[in-house]
Amino acid sequence: MRVKLIYSHSVVEKPILASIVLKTGIPINILEARINAQKGELIVSIPASGEKLEEILNLFREAGVKVQEFIETLRIDWEKCIACGACISPCPTRALRFREDWTLEFIEEKCVACGICVAACPVKAINMP
Amino acid sequence: MHEKDEEIRSIDEINEKIKRGDAVVLTAEEMIKLAESSGLEVAAKEVDVVTSGTFGAMCSSGVFLNFGHSDPPIKMTRCWLNDVPVYKGLAAVDGYLGASSMSETKGFDYGGGHVIEDLVSGREVVLRAESYGTDCYPRRHIETMITIDDLNQAVLVNPRNCYQKYDAATNSSDRVLYTYMGTLLPNYGNITFSGAGQLNPLCKDPNYETIGFGTRILLGGGVGYIIGEGTQHNPTSGFGTLMVKGDLKQMSRRYLRGASFHRYGTTLYVGIGIPIPIINMRVARTAALKDDEIYVDIRDYGVAVRPDLRPVVKRVSYAELRSGKVTIGDRDIPSSSLSSYKIAREIAETLKKWILEGTFFLTKPIEPLPKHGKPKPLKVKGRELKVGDIMSRNVITAKPNDDIKEVASKLVEKGIDHLPVVNEEGKLAGIVTSWDLARAIAQDKRRLEEIMTRKVITAFENESIDVVVRRMAQHNISGVPVVDRMNHVIGILTTDDVSRKIIGGRTAQ
Numbered sequence: 169m170r171v172k173l174i175y176s177h178s179v180v181e182k183p184i185l186a187s188i189v190l191k192t193g194i195p196i197n198i199l200e201a202r203i204n205a206q207k208g209e210l211i212v213s214i215p216a217s218g219e220k221l222e223e224i225l226n227l228f229r230e231a232g233v234k235v236q237e238f239i240e241t242l243r244i245d246w247e248k249c250i251a252c253g254a255c256i257s258p259c260p261t262r263a264l265r266f267r268e269d270w271t272l273e274f275i276e277e278k279c280v281a282c283g284i285c286v287a288a289c290p291v292k293a294i295n296m297p
Numbered sequence: 298m299h300e301k302d303e304e305i306r307s308i309d310e311i312n313e314k315i316k317r318g319d320a321v322v323l324t325a326e327e328m329i330k331l332a333e334s335s336g337l338e339v340a341a342k343e344v345d346v347v348t349s350g351t352f353g354a355m356c357s358s359g360v361f362l363n364f365g366h367s368d369p370p371i372k373m374t375r376c377w378l379n380d381v382p383v384y385k386g387l388a389a390v391d392g393y394l395g396a397s398s399m400s401e402t403k404g405f406d407y408g409g410g411h412v413i414e415d416l417v418s419g420r421e422v423v424l425r426a427e428s429y430g431t432d433c434y435p436r437r438h439i440e441t442m443i444t445i446d447d448l449n450q451a452v453l454v455n456p457r458n459c460y461q462k463y464d465a466a467t468n469s470s471d472r473v474l475y476t477y478m479g480t481l482l483p484n485y486g487n488i489t490f491s492g493a494g495q496l497n498p499l500c501k502d503p504n505y506e507t508i509g510f511g512t513r514i515l516l517g518g519g520v521g522y523i524i525g526e527g528t529q530h531n532p533t534s535g536f537g538t539l540m541v542k543g544d545l546k547q548m549s550r551r552y553l554r555g556a557s558f559h560r561y562g563t564t565l566y567v568g569i570g571i572p573i574p575i576i577n578m579r580v581a582r583t584a585a586l587k588d589d590e591i592y593v594d595i596r597d598y599g600v601a602v603r604p605d606l607r608p609v610v611k612r613v614s615y616a617e618l619r620s621g622k623v624t625i626g627d628r629d630i631p632s633s634s635l636s637s638y639k640i641a642r643e644i645a646e647t648l649k650k651w652i653l654e655g656t657f658f659l660t661k662p663i664e665p666l667p668k669h670g671k672p673k674p675l676k677v678k679g680r681e682l683k684v685g686d687i688m689s690r691n692v693i694t695a696k697p698n699d700d701i702k703e704v705a706s707k708l709v710e711k712g713i714d715h716l717p718v719v720n721e722e723g724k725l726a727g728i729v730t731s732w733d734l735a736r737a738i739a740q741d742k743r744r745l746e747e748i749m750t751r752k753v754i755t756a757f758e759n760e761s762i763d764v765v766v767r768r769m770a771q772h773n774i775s776g777v778p779v780v781d782r783m784n785h786v787i788g789i790l791t792t793d794d795v796s797r798k799i800i801g802g803r804t805a806q
Binding site: 252253254257258259260262265269270287291 | 481486488555557566631632633636637640
């Protein structure tokens with residue numbers, strides 16, 4: 169599950185994420201971070217689901233962090249896509265590949281939203297929302 | 298006569314069968330399967346025509362346009378379509394729009410290829426032109442909207458399309474490269490390749506027995522013709538190319554798409570399908586060639602040299618490239634195509650359908666394509682500036698255990714900003730700049746080796762100034778030590794040297 173964590177001025181200095189990782193033992197992966205002394209935004213991937221996920225999200229909320237779920241990674245315009253493959257080998261996490269019939273397949277769970285495919289696409293069919 | 302030369306069927310016989318509706322037509326993929334299951338002899342006997350296809354970026358493409366005369370008329374001397382410059386060294390209202398001509402307002406994001414796609418899609422395009430005015434053509438400016446229907450002619454004429462095959466690309470350098478071969482990750486991070494391999498038209502008849510001047514083809518979704526060998530045609534090395542033409546008004550956006558390669562430029566994806574009449578066993582054999590029998594080199598784009606001099610990393614088949622990974626040394630490196638195999642396949646299917654429906658007939662070439670020859674590189678006459686011509690040879694260096702304050706006063710005394718650090722053998726060990734020293738003094742550091750940058754960007758004496766200036770800009774630095782092959786420092790080149798000693802491409806007196 170991919171979520172956006174918004175830290176306010178009052179909690180930005182606390183090691184909240186590290187504490188939650190230690191407490192739950194779930195290795196939360198930081199995909200993107202923008203933090204300064206005033207506020208912070210993290211996009212993280214939490215490898216959990218169901219009750220465990222809810223527990224982790226609640227720990228963040230209790231610590232004063234705002235949680236936004238379902239962060240969309242990429243938007244592919246399938247009408248524009250020519251299935252050339254230019255985005256496939258540059259992808260560092262193998263989130264893009266060909267299907268049997270040589271159409272493009274996007275595996276969202278693997279995507280870390282690095283954006284390298286956006287630049288690699290020759291027909292501008294890939295966007296980051 | 299050699300058995301392979303014996304004619305199985307003539308093109309006239311094939312056209313008779315197409316007319317009667319009983320020609321046997323297979324796509325190249327189907328031909329491969331039939332040859333595998335029933336043997337080549339049977340396949341050659343049964344199959345009249347094999348259809349090929351490719352859909353890839355082909356920069357040497359463009360369209361001749363005739364706009365028609367306005368009233369009062371204009372002799373257009375400069376002209377733009379959607380702000381993309383159109384070549385106007387032709388008659389008053391004729392122009393040529395090249396696929397890689399880039400928009401003067403949108404740059405890399407929009408170019409000639411996109412205008413061609415917009416025209417073929419029936420979209421309105423802004424036509425703007427200027428002139429100096431003549432007695433017969435008094436108008437000096439025009440701005441209007443046009444669609445493809447307003448044009449008298451829109452003829453796609455592509456000087457180089459349909460490469461027989463194309464060398465694959467990788468990158469040994471330590472940074473991401475954005476090239477016409479797409480995004481190449483550092484340290485051999487990926488491999489990109491182009492061409493449809495076993496579906497590629499010229500791969501299906503590499504001896505050019507059936508493909509030649511005058512061959513009727515599928516071009517951009519319409520009917521087109523081969524009008525000669527393409528520029529840089531290189532049959533000697535198996536890299537043949539084609540010059541093609543066709544009526545843009547018949548074509549479709551599905552097989553003609555504007556594209557842009559990040560930080561490289563704009564281009565056009567062109568769809569081409571060529572029918573291969575199975576006239577003898579040799580053609581049957583090549584029409585059934587598979588990806589694992591078609592080889593190209595993987596070249597290193599991390600070395601900024603002439604394309605044919607780029608180091609070859611590995612020779613590899615299209616089958617291996619298309620598998621998604623190529624093994625180099627002990628690493629599996631991800632590989633992916635830049636041209637669409639899916640649409641190449643669709644083009645071969647479309648051409649097959651046309652022939653089966655009896656709407657597309659085969660042609661016998663009126664001249665064969667050249668079977669020998671290769672392109673020459675461009676010789677640069679006159680001497681060009683090298684690093685050695687403008688670098689400073691009186692280079693001041695320091696030792697790793699030198700005292701920072703002493704070194705700082707030396708820099709001030711000599712008025713320099715870059716100080717290469719060399720070891721006991723005189724080999725480059727690091728570099729410090731005046732900025733590094735200022736910070737080190739503020740932080741109370743003592744020895745140079747505590748603060749020097751150890752991974753030094755360098756240049757060789759015989760390198761071109763342009764290459765080294767680009768290297769400095771990419772690393773955001775203002776000077777490089779010049780070293781010999783043994784890594785001894787023999788000089789230093791700074792952006793100051795470049796700006797002071799080069800004026801308008803020549804050395805200052």
